[in-house]
Every structure is written in structure tokens, then in C-alpha cells.
Amino acid sequence: MTHLPCLPELRVLGLSGLPEVAPGDDLAELIAAAVRRAGLTIQAGDVFVVTHKIVSKAEGQLVRLAEVEPSPLAERWSIPFGKDPRLFELALRAARRIVRMDRGVLIAETPHGFVCANAGVDSSNIADEGAALLPEDPDESARRLCIGLRGAFGQPVAVIISDSFGRAWREGQVNVAVGVAGLRPIVDYRGREDVHGHRLQATAIAIADELASAAELVMGKMDAIPVALIKGARYEPGEGSARELVRTADQDLFR
Amino acid sequence: MTHLPCLPELRVLGLSGLPEVAPGDDLAELIAAAVRRAGLTIQAGDVFVVTHKIVSKAEGQLVRLAEVEPSPLAERWSIPFGKDPRLFELALRAARRIVRMDRGVLIAETPHGFVCANAGVDSSNIADEGAALLPEDPDESARRLCIGLRGAFGQPVAVIISDSFGRAWREGQVNVAVGVAGLRPIVDYRGREDVHGHRLQATAIAIADELASAAELVMGKMDAIPVALIKGARYEPGEGSARELVRTADQDLFR
Numbered sequence: 192m193t194h195l196p197c198l199p200e201l202r203v204l205g206l207s208g209l210p211e212v213a214p215g216d217d218l219a220e221l222i223a224a225a226v227r228r229a230g231l232t233i234q235a236g237d238v239f240v241v242t243h244k245i246v247s248k249a250e251g252q253l254v255r256l257a258e259v260e261p262s263p264l265a266e267r268w269s270i271p272f273g274k275d276p277r278l279f280e281l282a283l284r285a286a287r288r289i290v291r292m293d294r295g296v297l298i299a300e301t302p303h304g305f306v307c308a309n310a311g312v313d314s315s316n317i318a319d320e321g322a323a324l325l326p327e328d329p330d331e332s333a334r335r336l337c338i339g340l341r342g343a344f345g346q347p348v349a350v351i352i353s354d355s356f357g358r359a360w361r362e363g364q365v366n367v368a369v370g371v372a373g374l375r376p377i378v379d380y381r382g383r384e385d386v387h388g389h390r391l392q393a394t395a396i397a398i399a400d401e402l403a404s405a406a407e408l409v410m411g412k413m414d415a416i417p418v419a420l421i422k423g424a425r426y427e428p429g430e431g432s433a434r435e436l437v438r439t440a441d442q443d444l445f446r
Numbered sequence: 447m448t449h450l451p452c453l454p455e456l457r458v459l460g461l462s463g464l465p466e467v468a469p470g471d472d473l474a475e476l477i478a479a480a481v482r483r484a485g486l487t488i489q490a491g492d493v494f495v496v497t498h499k500i501v502s503k504a505e506g507q508l509v510r511l512a513e514v515e516p517s518p519l520a521e522r523w524s525i526p527f528g529k530d531p532r533l534f535e536l537a538l539r540a541a542r543r544i545v546r547m548d549r550g551v552l553i554a555e556t557p558h559g560f561v562c563a564n565a566g567v568d569s570s571n572i573a574d575e576g577a578a579l580l581p582e583d584p585d586e587s588a589r590r591l592c593i594g595l596r597g598a599f600g601q602p603v604a605v606i607i608s609d610s611f612g613r614a615w616r617e618g619q620v621n622v623a624v625g626v627a628g629l630r631p632i633v634d635y636r637g638r639e640d641v642h643g644h645r646l647q648a649t650a651i652a653i654a655d656e657l658a659s660a661a662e663l664v665m666g667k668m669d670a671i672p673v674a675l676i677k678g679a680r681y682e683p684g685e686g687s688a689r690e691l692v693r694t695a696d697q698d699l700f701r
Contacts, residue, residue, distance in 0.1 A: 198484055199664045199671065201458040229453055291699040298699065306615035315649065355651065359614040359700035360561035361622070362693050363632045363652025365659070377618045380667045394570065394667050396610065397618025404620070405660035408679060409454045412635045412649050416454065424663060438617050444546040444553065445614035445700050 201423045204231065205409035205416040211318075212417075214251035219339020222418055226344075231420065233344040236428075238421040239336070240406035243354045243369055244316055245417045246332050247323040254281055256320045268292070278314055281322055285310035290446060301325060304437035305369060306446065307356045315412075326352065329370025330432045337372035347428065349373030353403035355412075359445060366407035368399035371431040376400075378427070397436055398426055456678045459486065460664035460671040466573075467672075469506035474594020477673055481599075486675065488599040491683075493676040494591070495661035498609045498624055499571060500672045501587050502578040509536055511575045523547070533569055536577055540565035545701060556580060559692035560624060561701065562611045570667075581607065584625025585687045592627035602683065604628030608658035610667075614700060621662035623654035623688050630682040631655075631690050652691055653681055 208225045212218065222241070226233060247253065261269075261276035262283065269279040272295035279297065283289075286299035290306055299310040303325065311325040326332045329352045337350040352370030357363075368376060376399030406419035440446050463480045467473065477496070481488060502508065516524075516531035517538065524534040527550035534552065541554035545561055554565040558580065566580040581587045584607045592605040607625030612618075623631060631654030661674035695701050 198462065198486075199460040201660065201664050203456040203458070203660070205454040207453070231453075293699050294697075296699065355649065358652075360693055360698060361652065361655065361691050363650045363655065363691065365620075365652050365655050367616070378667075383667075394610065395618045396662065396667060397613075397616065397620050398663060400616065400618065400620050401659035401663050404656035405456065405458070405663060407651065408653065408656050408660060409456050411680075412633075412638075412651060425666075436616050436618065438615055442549075443615060444548050444551065 199423070199425070201405065201421065203405050203409050204420045204422070206418040206420055207416050209245070209417055212245040212248040214249065214253070216249045217339070218245065218249045219336050219343060222336075223340060223343035225418070226420070233340075233346050233348060233420075234422065235346045236348070236424065236426075237346065238349045238351060238374065238402055238424050238426070239340060240351045240353050240403055240419045240421060241336065242410060242417045243325060243329065243352050244313065244323050246326050246329070246336075246352055246370075250326055250332065252324040252326055253317065253321050254324065256314075256322060268297070271295075275314075278309065278312060278322055281312045281324070282309035285312050285324055300446070303329065303369070304434065305356070307354070311354060311369075325354065325369060330372065330434065331370075333370035333372035347373065349426070349428070349431075351399055351403055351406070352433075353406060355407070365400075366403040366410075368403045368433050368436060371399050371433045371436075373428060374399065374431050375427040375429045376431050376433065376435050398424075399431070399433070399436060454678070454680070456660065456676065458660050458664050459675045459677070461673040461675055462671050464500070464672060467500040467503040469504065469508070471504045472594070473500065473504045474591050474598060477591075478595060478598035480673070481675070488595075488601050488603060488675075489677065490601045491603070491679065491681075492601065493604045493606060493629065493657055493679050493681070494595060495606045495608050495658055495674045495676060496591065497665060497672045498580060498584065498607050499568065499578050501581050501584070501591075501607055501625075505581055505587065507579040507581055508572065508576050509579065511569075511577060523552070526550075530569075533564065533567060533577055536567045536579070537564035540567050540579055555701070558584065558624070559689065560611070562609070566609060566624075580609065580624060585627065585689065588625035588627035602628070604681070604683070604686075606654055606658055606661075607688075608661060610662070620655075621658040621665075623658045623691060626654050626686040626688045628683060629654065629686050630684045631686050631688065633682070653679075654686070654688070654691060
């Protein structure tokens with residue numbers, strides 16, 4: 192019995208060399224320049240995973256903590272836990288609904304529908320005692336980036352904007368997709384047959400989240416590498432939206 | 447201003463050509479043979495991600511549905527939703543605690559501490575109307591595989607056993623680690639300083655889950671590719687355990 196080797200391969204490349212991003216910057220241009228400096232060739236189907244933080248910076252979604260006046264609730268909640276009440280105030284302002292508020296942790300639903308700690312407000316890797324909010328419309332940010340990068344390279348590429356979210360039940364954060372352009376974020380295998388001829392019952396895979404997680408492995412957390420380029424990913428091209436990754440409240444048993 | 451290109455790269459290779467796995471098979475030997483047939487070189491630090499299903503098959507963690515007598519609870523719960531009461535019975539037997547039971551969905555805690563649909567009981571890609579249970583001790587399964595693969599290749603490799611789990615709040619499943627050997631599954635950045643000199647507050651990344659997710663992207667769901675080989679992953683070697691990825695009940699706001 193012989194087996195022909197047939198090895199699907201995914202390559203995930205971390206892209207360094209971007210300058211510090213400032214409000215108003217053309218992110219597609221900065222990324223394209225970094226790709227060219229690195230001598231990389233962009234092919235049809237390549238996926239760019241971009242950390243939300245540089246998108247938020249380019250879009251001016253930054254707040255200086257010195258300008259934030261915390262509410263009494265923010266002070267009462269954060270000070271006993273040794274946390275900054277101004278960050279907590281920003282989280283309350285960014286939230287659409289508080290899902291859990293317990294043991295010094297705030298899990299909130301954002302206007303996009305994401306459920307995450309502090310409604311996505313993030314103070315790491317921001318200069319001048321500032322905090323970054325999530326982009327207002329991360330799908331639209333992804334779409335603009337996708338158009339810019341397709342223009343720069345003349346190839347149909349896809350874009351994922353990523354953030355690190357905690358999970359219920361499991362320790363540690365993983366990168367997930369908060370904005371998507373150019374790919375269907377979920378592959379649905381329901382109704383297909385497995386190798387034994389049984390119909391698969393309930394298997395839909397969130398490949399946009401898996402691509403974001405794969406990208407994190409080369410990005411690391413210290414943000415010298417805010418962009419990853421993924422080659423060889425199999426996905427269905429399409430408009431796509433990170434909203435497809437959000438379980439609606441009426442379907443969610445944990446909201 | 448010049449930027450030196452410095453591109454970290456991760457490669458994820460799907461390994462095909464394994465035979466159908468049967469109880470008692472030496473999985474390390476089967477995987478090593480497939481690696482050699484594919485002409486791949488194994489280097490220090492390579493990570494093997496192995497789908498739990500072939501581990502369960504090799505360990506005989508299979509049940510024939512014809513031999514399962516569903517309880518009244520299993521019948522009452524599954525029949526109105528058009529589901530197989532025997533599968534549901536297996537899920538009840540595999541569970542340590544029912545977390546949610548609503549709208550035809552059973553979310554249960556396994557004896558390992560994992561919270562997942564149907565306590566990890568899985569009927570896809572199993573011959574003869576059977577179902578696969580999770581390995582009894584997936585860390586120990588990973589440890590044995592790791593020893594076997596280190597012996598076969600003479601290199602310090604790591605092993606992750608993966609399964610596809612659903613998540614709270616987000617649609618679609620992603621691959622996560624249910625067994626780990628040879629690597630620390632979580633990288634803890636807390637206390638380190640970001641590029642602006644601020645101490646990172648609460649960032650621990652579940653890289654074992656991210657590696658499992660990256661592997662899924664080449665494995666697909668139809669199980670022709672039950673093993674992925676990851677090259678270039680940065681991780682801290684160590685004994686490791688998937689139990690480190692389980693949030694303990696007293697720390698969990700959603701159990």
C-alpha cells in the first residue's frame with residue numbers, strides 16, 4: 192500500500208518594520224511599504240491579519256486617561272481591586288450591556304455584539320497613558336484596508352482585524368477576528384458526509400478566528416509585529432463580516 | 447530611517463497518509479512512518495498536533511451505538527429535537543456536571559474539567575455507527591506520543607491533542623488543546639513592559655489553543671488529515687498539561 196504525499200501547508204509570516212501608527216495614517220500604505228521592504232511577494236488568496244490596536248490608532252480611537260473623569264460606579268468597582276478607575280470608566284462607556292461584573296472582572300457586550308473583558312478597552316502598547324478603543328466599525332476598517340492592499344498589490348487578498356479575547360471556561364486569551372473582509376469567516380460542514388458516509392451534524396468552523404489565532408503566534412504580545420501575512424489558507428472568498436461570528440443573544444446560553 | 451526585515455515564520459503542514467487507526471495501534475509509530483513517507487525532516491521544537499479522534503481510536507475509546515440503551519432522560523431530551531438518544535445517553539454518561547441544557551443543546555463539564563457540547567462525545571468519522579469518547583487522560587496520551595516521537599526522530603518535539611469546541615458568545619467551533627506534552631500551554635506576559643514602558647496588566651496567551659487552531663486550518667473536518675506538524679513555533683518547553691487551560695470553577699463566572 193503506498194501513500195502519495197499530499198501536504199497542505201500554511202505559512203504565517205510576522206511583518207515587522209511598521210512605524211508607530213498615528214491618527215490619520217494610511218494603514219494600507221504603511222503595510223504595503225513594510226511588505227515591499229521585507230521583499231515579500233503577495234499572491235491571490237493571501238490573508239493579512241492586522242492587530243486592532245494599530246487600526247484604532249490610525250482611526251484616532253484613542254483616549255488619554257488624564258482626560259477621563261471616572262464615575263462613582265467606576266471608582267467603587269476598580270479601586271478595591273487596585274485597578275485604574277479611568278480605564279474602567281472607559282469600559283463602561285464603551286459597553287452596550289454588562290454581562291458579568293464580579294471579582295474585579297468586567298465582561299461586557301460591545302455595540303458590535305462582542306462579549307469581552309472591559310468592552311475591548313485596552314491600555315497596553317499605547318503611548319502617553321492612553322487607551323485604545325475598538326474601531327467603531329471593524330468590518331468597515333477591514334474593508335478599507337482590503338481595498339487598499341488589493342490596489343497596492345493587484346491581488347485578491349483578504350483582511351482580518353484581530354483582538355485578544357478571554358474565553359469562558361478556559362484560561363488565557365486567544366486572538367479572534369473582530370473585523371473581516373474578503374473571506375467567509377465560517378466554514379459550514381453541516382450536511383456533508385464524513386469518510387464513513389455519515390452526514391456531519393453540527394460542525395461549523397470559525398476559520399477567521401483560527402486564522403487570527405495562528406497570526407498571534409508570530410505577532411507575540413509586545414507589538415513589534417502588528418501584522419501577519421498568511422499564505423496557503425483555504426477559505427471561501429466573499430464579502431464576509433465579523434458579525435457572522437457573533438452568536439445572537441437569543442441563541443446564546445451564556446449571555 | 448531603515449528597517450531591517452526580521453520575519454518570524456510559522457509553518458503548518460498537514461500530514462496525510464495515515465491508515466485508518468484501530469484499537470491497540472501504536473500511534474507514534476504510524477505518525478513517524480507517515481512523516482518519513484512524506485520526506486519531512488523533524489527538528490528540535492517542532493510541534494505535532496494530533497486530532498483526539500485517532501487517539502481515542504487507538505486507545506479503544508469507541509462505543510457502538512447499537513449497544514447503548516438510552517435512559518428516559520436521554521430519550522425525552524433528544525427525540526423532540528430529532529437527535530439520536532443513544533448519543534445523548536453517552537454524553538450524559540461522559541459528563542461530570544451539566545452546565546446548560548437548553549434548546550436541544552447539552553453543554554457539559556467532562557471529568558477533565560473541559561466544558562463542551564455533549565461532554566466531548568463525537569459521532570463523526572467513526573465507522574459502524576459508533577461514537578468516540580475523549581481519551582481518558584489526554585495529557586498522558588500526549589506524553590506517550592511525545593516519548594514515542596522523540597524516540598523515533600531523536601529530537602525534542604512537543605505534542606498537542608486537539609478537539610473542536612464551541613464557544614460562548616461566538617458562532618462556530620475552533621480547535622483547542624485537550625492534551626499537551628513538551629510545552630507550557632500558556633505564555634504569561636503579566637509584569638512585562640510594553641514598548642512604551644508600561645507594565646502589561648493581564649495578558650496571558652493560550653498558545654496551545656492557538657497552535658491547535660492553526661493546525662485545524664490544514665486538517666479540515668473530513669479527517670483525511672488527522673495530524674499537523676508545526677515548525678517555527680516559539681514556546682517554552684516544559685512538561686505542560688491541558689489542565690492549565692481549564693479555568694477552575696471558583697474562578698469561572700460562566701459555569
